[in-house]
Amino acid sequence: MQPPRPAAVNSRRTSRLPRGARRLQLLRAAQDVFVAQGFHAAAMDDIADRAGVSKPVLYQHFPGKRELYLALLEEHVSELADRVAHAMGGTDDNRARVDGAVGAYFDFIDAEGEAFRLVFESDLRNDPDVRAIVDRGTGACVEAIAEVIAADTGLDPERALLLASGLTGLSETSARWWLPRKGTVSRDEAVALVTALAWRGISGFPRVD
The missing domain is CATH 1.10.357.10 (Tetracycline Repressor, domain 2)
Incomplete structure (x- = not known):
């Protein structure tokens, strides 16, 4: 009987960073998206994709798009x-x-x-x-x-x-x-x-x- 295969690794997962470094990474990704698209057209999905993280990781640092924009x-x-x-x-x-x-x-x-x-x-x-x-x-x-x-x-x-x-x-x-x-x-x-x-x-x- 073959042993069970390990669960697939989420390709979006990134290495764990200190909180300050992760916050900076997210701000830089948000800047790219906001500059390119403007606030209204930008989406948290776009920012998470740009940063290479999942949306839950993004929401751990910023409760919403507006708060992220204001911090930046x-x-x-x-x-x-x-x-x-x-x-x-x-x-x-x-x-x-x-x-x-x-x-x-x-x-x-x-x-x-x-x-x-x-x-x-x-x-x-x-x-x-x-x-x-x-x-x-x-x-x-x-x-x-x-x-x-x-x-x-x-x-x-x-x-x-x-x-x-x-x-x-x-x-x-x-x-x-x-x-x-x-x-x-x-x-x-x-x-x-x-x-x-x-x-x-x-x-x-x-x-x-």
């Missing part, structure tokens, strides 16, 4: 804010700060995976939680730049925030316009051009010694 959005909004804060704190040279702030947006938008689309082009922007996360990240970037502008020029907080908002808007719009054309204009040249434009305006304000 929070991660990338924080990344952009950290990039800008680092640019502001990394030097005392204000032109270098402007260059760093502009460069932070270009690097974020040019990053592999096009995560910037989740932040700036989401089809879920009317969701109050999504809007709150994006606004909080934008506010952090604007405030980091405004603090330097206020300290350097003596402008009151509202006017410094206005100028900082203009710089972040210029940087974001320019970087998004540049991305499909980066084969024509290099990243460094594009950042230098936008920095020169912004610096000519900001440097015109009297400096407080």
